[in-house]
Amino acid sequence: MKIxxxxxxxxxxxxxxxxxxxxxxxxxxxxxVLAVDVSSSVDEDEYQLQIRGVxxxxxxxxxxxxxxxxxxxxxxVAMVQWSDNEExxxxxxxxxxxxxxxxxxxxxIIRRTPRIIAGGQTSIAGALxxxxxxxxxxxxxxxxxxxxxxxxxxANNGIHPMNIRNLAxxxxxxxxxxxIINEEPFLDGYFERGVIGGRGAFMMVAEDYKDYAxxxxxxxxxxxxxxxx
Amino acid sequence: xxxxxxxxLIIFFIIGSSITFVYAADYHYVKEKALILKDGSEAxxxxxxxxxxxxxxxxxxxxxxLIFSLRxxxxxxVRMEIIRALERIxxxxxxTVPALIEALGDQNWEIRWSAAGALTSFGKKSAMAVPELxxxxxxxxxxxxxxxxxxxxxxxxxxxxAMMDEVSKSLDHxxxxxxxxxxxxxxxxxxxxxxxVAVPLLIKNSTHEDINVRLESVIALRKIGGDDSMPGxxxxxxxxxxxxxxxxxxxMEGNFxxxxxxxxxxxxxxxxxxxxxxxxxxxxxxxxxxxxIANFGKKALPVKDKLVDYMNRGSPIIRRVAIDTLANMGEExxxxxxxxxxxxxxxxxxxxxxxxxxxxVKGYKAVPExxxxxxxxxxxxxxxxxxxxxxxxxxxxxxxxxxxxxxxHENPQYRALAAEALGEIGEPSRQVMNSLESLKNDKDxxxxxxxxxxxxxxxxxxxxxxxxx
Numbered sequence: 001m002k003i004x005x006x007x008x009x010x011x012x013x014x015x016x017x018x019x020x021x022x023x024x025x026x027x028x029x030x031x032x033v034l035a036v037d038v039s040s041s042v043d044e045d046e047y048q049l050q051i052r053g054v055x056x057x058x059x060x061x062x063x064x065x066x067x068x069x070x071x072x073x074x075x076x077v078a079m080v081q082w083s084d085n086e087e088x089x090x091x092x093x094x095x096x097x098x099x100x101x102x103x104x105x106x107x108x109i110i111r112r113t114p115r116i117i118a119g120g121q122t123s124i125a126g127a128l129x130x131x132x133x134x135x136x137x138x139x140x141x142x143x144x145x146x147x148x149x150x151x152x153x154x155a156n157n158g159i160h161p162m163n164i165r166n167l168a169x170x171x172x173x174x175x176x177x178x179x180i181i182n183e184e185p186f187l188d189g190y191f192e193r194g195v196i197g198g199r200g201a202f203m204m205v206a207e208d209y210k211d212y213a214x215x216x217x218x219x220x221x222x223x224x225x226x227x228x229x
Numbered sequence: 230x231x232x233x234x235x236x237x238l239i240i241f242f243i244i245g246s247s248i249t250f251v252y253a254a255d256y257h258y259v260k261e262k263a264l265i266l267k268d269g270s271e272a273x274x275x276x277x278x279x280x281x282x283x284x285x286x287x288x289x290x291x292x293x294x295l296i297f298s299l300r301x302x303x304x305x306x307v308r309m310e311i312i313r314a315l316e317r318i319x320x321x322x323x324x325t326v327p328a329l330i331e332a333l334g335d336q337n338w339e340i341r342w343s344a345a346g347a348l349t350s351f352g353k354k355s356a357m358a359v360p361e362l363x364x365x366x367x368x369x370x371x372x373x374x375x376x377x378x379x380x381x382x383x384x385x386x387x388x389x390x391a392m393m394d395e396v397s398k399s400l401d402h403x404x405x406x407x408x409x410x411x412x413x414x415x416x417x418x419x420x421x422x423x424x425x426v427a428v429p430l431l432i433k434n435s436t437h438e439d440i441n442v443r444l445e446s447v448i449a450l451r452k453i454g455g456d457d458s459m460p461g462x463x464x465x466x467x468x469x470x471x472x473x474x475x476x477x478x479x480x481m482e483g484n485f486x487x488x489x490x491x492x493x494x495x496x497x498x499x500x501x502x503x504x505x506x507x508x509x510x511x512x513x514x515x516x517x518x519x520x521x522i523a524n525f526g527k528k529a530l531p532v533k534d535k536l537v538d539y540m541n542r543g544s545p546i547i548r549r550v551a552i553d554t555l556a557n558m559g560e561e562x563x564x565x566x567x568x569x570x571x572x573x574x575x576x577x578x579x580x581x582x583x584x585x586x587x588x589x590v591k592g593y594k595a596v597p598e599x600x601x602x603x604x605x606x607x608x609x610x611x612x613x614x615x616x617x618x619x620x621x622x623x624x625x626x627x628x629x630x631x632x633x634x635x636x637x638h639e640n641p642q643y644r645a646l647a648a649e650a651l652g653e654i655g656e657p658s659r660q661v662m663n664s665l666e667s668l669k670n671d672k673d674x675x676x677x678x679x680x681x682x683x684x685x686x687x688x689x690x691x692x693x694x695x696x697x698x
Binding site: 059184 | 283579586679
């Protein structure tokens with residue numbers, strides 16, 4: 001095919017109207033995915049306790065101070081709802097948070113976030129794969145990438161999360177865990193062995209969803225404020 | 230009619246052929262993977278086994294080959310994948326469960342760990358593994374012990390007797406023996422209502438001299454008592470051989486109401502025990518006991534005053550859990566609303582949040598007290614009252630006029646929170662809209678962003694209401 005003047009004009013016009021092609025990635029100090037369990041074991045009250053807890057944490061002055069002191073570029077946050085191997089959703093897209101106003105806005109968005117996935121089995125591997133993919137394709141660059149996966153049960157669907165965890169580590173993505181042991185009292189060992197990993201990875205344990213808000217606050221402070229364990 | 234019938238036959242033929250073709254394709258595909266298991270490299274074998282696992286019950290007919298490789302393959306990585314595949318395929322328990330039991334005695338701890346976890350999928354069919362799983366509770370590897378315990382915990386009443394036996398053994402003060410008791414108590418708790426028969430034993434252990442035994446016993450009692458399952462739901466009537474519930478008398482058999490009554494009696498015994506544990510000298514036990522009482526809602530009303538006391542003088546974690554418990558007590562505990570509002574000014578942020586959530590549960594009933602306390606312009610209390618209005622939402626509409634006044638406050642944080650509360654309350658009156666509009670050029674960025682959000686929310690409500698009219 002010959003390239004003539006019309007082709008060149010068409011390309012230039014297309015580039016002009018689709019600046020994303022030319023745009024450079026945004027740089028932030030931390031990319032954070034909050035992967036929230038919405039499988040069948042999580043009822044509506046428990047879902048509300050999770051998202052309200054996350055919303056409250058982003059309003060906390062210490063979290064805002066931690067964000068403001070990360071390095072001046074802020075953090076990019078996204079929430080993923082997940083259940084079985086076929087059910088994951090990025091809710092509300094990625095948000096760049098640099099100050100209190102951004103954090104409050106994000107808290108409002110989170111509090112209003114509907115439950116997109118009504119239930120299903122538990123595929124932690126599916127949640128991790130989806131989250132890794134979202135991090136890789138978000139047009140954002142950062143010095144640190146973290147997936148913060150919370151859940152109240154072992155995987156009973158999809159491949160073993162250990163396999164995906166290892167892929168995440170290869171991509172310099174850290175996986176931290178928030179384990180809710182209201183259903184399975186030994187879940188912390190399972191997460192420690194087969195889910196969390198990467199640079200500075202850590203896990204926190206909540207006895208039930210009522211403890212979730214307190215735990216996610218501590219967890220965010222550690223994730224945002226501590227680059228290396 | 231004849232023509233239609235022939236068309237129908239053709240359709241059936243096509244569907245039938247397709248099913249046969251797909252099945253045949255599956256069969257050959259699975260057989261192909263089985264061949265790799267015999268002759269492939271380690272990586273190929275792992276991939277093939279993972280594929281077979283993904284096929285789930287469609288790979289049922291290959292179980293013999295998988296079991297053969299589980300016993301004979303030289304790579305423990307391949308064997309681990311086989312165990313995972315067997316777990317996912319799930320069928321032929323008569324063959325798979327014995328093979329997994331055999332793997333529980335493997336020299337490699339990862340094989341033992343995987344096998345113990347995989348048995349979970351076979352439920353009651355894995356009953357014959359109970360002795361080996363109990364044995365694994367003494368395994369040298371922590372992960373194996375946890376997996377065995379987790380599986381026992383999910384197997385149901387079959388494992389209760391084994392675990393009660395371990396808990397009843399006298400302690401010879403070795404760490405191993407104590408550890409066994411603790412983890413068996415934890416497993417009994419994990420069984421919930423199915424371990425109701427163990428309640429007397431757990432109550433006894435809740436006063437044990439060892440702090441961890443006391444703590445785990447209190448947590449287990451809480452889980453057993455908090456499990457709402459009824460006998461019918463836990464398969465109790467259907468399986469009389471299984472030891473789940475103490476036999477009270479012959480009349481109880483088959484009488485659901487009497488079972489419920491018996492359960493109630495056990496629950497009172499649990500509440501009574503938890504009440505005693507609140508005064509435990511160790512904070513962790515006290516915390517677990519208060520949290521346990523939260524499961525019993527109104528049944529815990531006699532302890533209300535004690536909880537209010539803890540809410541005011543306990544450590545932050547005790548104060549928080551006391552608030553959660555009071556919130557769960559229903560309208561008979563509405564008189565604690567002033568105490569909950571006071572807790573909004575607690576110096577611990579998690580206690581504040583617990584109070585906000587407790588007041589959210591109280592809804593409109595909390596609004597007058599919250600409005601009253603707005604008179605105290607306090608850096609901690611006032612923002613939390615505003616956040617509470619936002620959390621309560623439309624039921625806080627009685628506070629709209631007060632919020633309009635706060636929109637003019639000199640503190641931008643107050644203005645932003647008041648604007649947000651108005652957006653959450655969702656009453657788009659002209660006065661509310663005009664007041665918010667006047668803040669669109671506020672000097673504070675957060676106020677501007679919040680006002681824009683609130684106006685947007687309120688406009689949506691206006692449109693919706695307009696459409697409804």
